[in-house]
Amino acid sequence: VYRLKLTLQYDGTDFSGWQRQKKDRSVQAVLESALRRLYGKPIPVVGAGRTDSGVHAKGQVAHTTVPPKHTLPILHKALNAILPEDLLVQSIRKVPNSFHARYSAKEKWYRYTLWNDPSRPIFDRKFLHTIPTPLDLRKMQQAARKLQGKHDFWAFHSTGREVASTIRNLKRLSVQKEDCKLIIDAKADGFLYHMVRRLTGVLIEVGRGKVPPSAVDNYLRKNKKKVLVPPTAPAKGLCLMGVKY
Amino acid sequence: VYRLKLTLQYDGTDFSGWQRQKKDRSVQAVLESALRRLYGKPIPVVGAGRTDSGVHAKGQVAHTTVPPKHTLPILHKALNAILPEDLLVQSIRKVPNSFHARYSAKEKWYRYTLWNDPSRPIFDRKFLHTIPTPLDLRKMQQAARKLQGKHDFWAFHSTGREVASTIRNLKRLSVQKEDCKLIIDAKADGFLYHMVRRLTGVLIEVGRGKVPPSAVDNYLRKNKKKVLVPPTAPAKGLCLMGVKY
Numbered sequence: 001v002y003r004l005k006l007t008l009q010y011d012g013t014d015f016s017g018w019q020r021q022k023k024d025r026s027v028q029a030v031l032e033s034a035l036r037r038l039y040g041k042p043i044p045v046v047g048a049g050r051t052d053s054g055v056h057a058k059g060q061v062a063h064t065t066v067p068p069k070h071t072l073p074i075l076h077k078a079l080n081a082i083l084p085e086d087l088l089v090q091s092i093r094k095v096p097n098s099f100h101a102r103y104s105a106k107e108k109w110y111r112y113t114l115w116n117d118p119s120r121p122i123f124d125r126k127f128l129h130t131i132p133t134p135l136d137l138r139k140m141q142q143a144a145r146k147l148q149g150k151h152d153f154w155a156f157h158s159t160g161r162e163v164a165s166t167i168r169n170l171k172r173l174s175v176q177k178e179d180c181k182l183i184i185d186a187k188a189d190g191f192l193y194h195m196v197r198r199l200t201g202v203l204i205e206v207g208r209g210k211v212p213p214s215a216v217d218n219y220l221r222k223n224k225k226k227v228l229v230p231p232t233a234p235a236k237g238l239c240l241m242g243v244k245y
Numbered sequence: 246v247y248r249l250k251l252t253l254q255y256d257g258t259d260f261s262g263w264q265r266q267k268k269d270r271s272v273q274a275v276l277e278s279a280l281r282r283l284y285g286k287p288i289p290v291v292g293a294g295r296t297d298s299g300v301h302a303k304g305q306v307a308h309t310t311v312p313p314k315h316t317l318p319i320l321h322k323a324l325n326a327i328l329p330e331d332l333l334v335q336s337i338r339k340v341p342n343s344f345h346a347r348y349s350a351k352e353k354w355y356r357y358t359l360w361n362d363p364s365r366p367i368f369d370r371k372f373l374h375t376i377p378t379p380l381d382l383r384k385m386q387q388a389a390r391k392l393q394g395k396h397d398f399w400a401f402h403s404t405g406r407e408v409a410s411t412i413r414n415l416k417r418l419s420v421q422k423e424d425c426k427l428i429i430d431a432k433a434d435g436f437l438y439h440m441v442r443r444l445t446g447v448l449i450e451v452g453r454g455k456v457p458p459s460a461v462d463n464y465l466r467k468n469k470k471k472v473l474v475p476p477t478a479p480a481k482g483l484c485l486m487g488v489k490y
Contacts, residue, residue: 009367009368010367011367011368011370056368058368077363080364080365085365085367085370086367086370087367088364088365088367090364118322119325119333119335120325120330120333122254122255122256122330122331122332122333123254123256123301123303123369123372124368124369125256125330125331127368
């Protein structure tokens with residue numbers, strides 16, 4: 001047997017998220033059932049990040065361990081021939097047995113894309129969250145700089161998953177304008193559950209002028225009431241861009 | 246009453262095409278039902294081109310005649326609030342009563358987009374036709390140059406719609422590469438039914454090396470058996486980019 005690193009792309013619209021679940025169509029389950037067809041037995045897959053229902057990926061990473069039945073090019077081609085049109089294996093590489101998609105990850109990069117225009121996006125509407133009223137880019141950038149760095153992001157995590165520590169090193173949080181789009185890039189050693197969507201929620205309120213950039217420090221103090229944090233931004237604007245090892 | 250020129254965008258995936266039909270969901274019918282809601286009576290709409298089922302538009306044009314009930318900005322906003330997420334009115338302008346979306350049109354621009362790579366496109370898969378084996382760009386460009394100009398495009402039209410003449414002036418037919426995509430742009434004073442998709446079908450066969458560029462002249466002679474023309478390319482790769490008046 002040998003260990004493989006798979007880089008994956010998916011349109012999250014019709015997936016219940018990464019994680020295998022009893023009934024719903026998850027990325028992990030669809031991938032595992034394709035592998036089962038190719039190997040004739042269950043082949044479990046471990047993902048770098050458990051993206052939520054509706055979240056997309058351009059660079060999700062997973063590992064798996066397979067018997068030496070197929071060469072890598074043949075496995076790659078066969079997998080993509082079986083997988084549905086909203087899931088693609090971009091690359092397959094052999095890695096040492098010590099490689100673990102989640103635990104070996106050094107940095108993850110998520111991108112949240114807003115459509116900030118009174119018109120509606122037609123062709124990529126499933127990958128954007130629309131805010132018709134103009135957002136203040138400069139203020140959002142000021143707030144993003146304040147949130148960058150090593151902090152306790154307790155106020156930005158959603159409960160529902162156990163976590164040892166809520167301290168994370170947010171190496172980068174940037175906001176850029178590209179035509180009608182506002183692109184929020186977040187890079188960190190790891191993210192808490194819903195963290196990017198909650199950071200985006202705060203940046204949106206800052207952009208609307210409802211929260212001053214100077215006030216975002218307040219969210220970085222533990223035991224603040226969570227209700228103070230603005231709403232979580234919807235899943236469809238979020239994409240896992242890549243994982244560094 | 247006054248006449249309006251509407252510029253429209255739509256994702257053709259879930260439409261039965263432009264033309265109103267008894268049962269199916271057409272762009273024309275969806276637009277007319279939105280106008281009926283705003284004016285309380287039937288408001289017919291005439292389109293520049295009757296795009297087929299599955300064909301997209303970034304610059305379809307239509308005209309209509311409405312009573313002076315709403316100002317243009319209010320009508321624009323109200324229409325887009327009613328229309329579904331796959332149809333957008335990009336702009337509305339007042340035009341002289343002599344303006345006719347179809348008969349006043351001087352030039353139409355269609356774009357056909359191919360994904361030419363063994364991988365599959367995930368995020369814009371509904372707007373591309375995939376050909377995994379490499380196509381010869383230079384040969385396709387040679388063939389396109391030969392098809393450009395004023396010709397009898399009889400062999401490139403599908404029957405099913407009556408037409409007085411099959412002569413058209415194909416002012417531009419170009420093929421460009423952009424990463425994994427091949428972009429075919431066609432501009433003409435008018436197009437025959439299925440003409441762009443049939444032109445694309447021929448260019449694909451040329452790119453595959455099955456038809457030499459020198460042979461495309463044969464298709465420009467009338468009374469050739471239609472069966473000789475390669476298959477019509479699928480609708481989802483086609484987009485009406487704009488109409489000039």
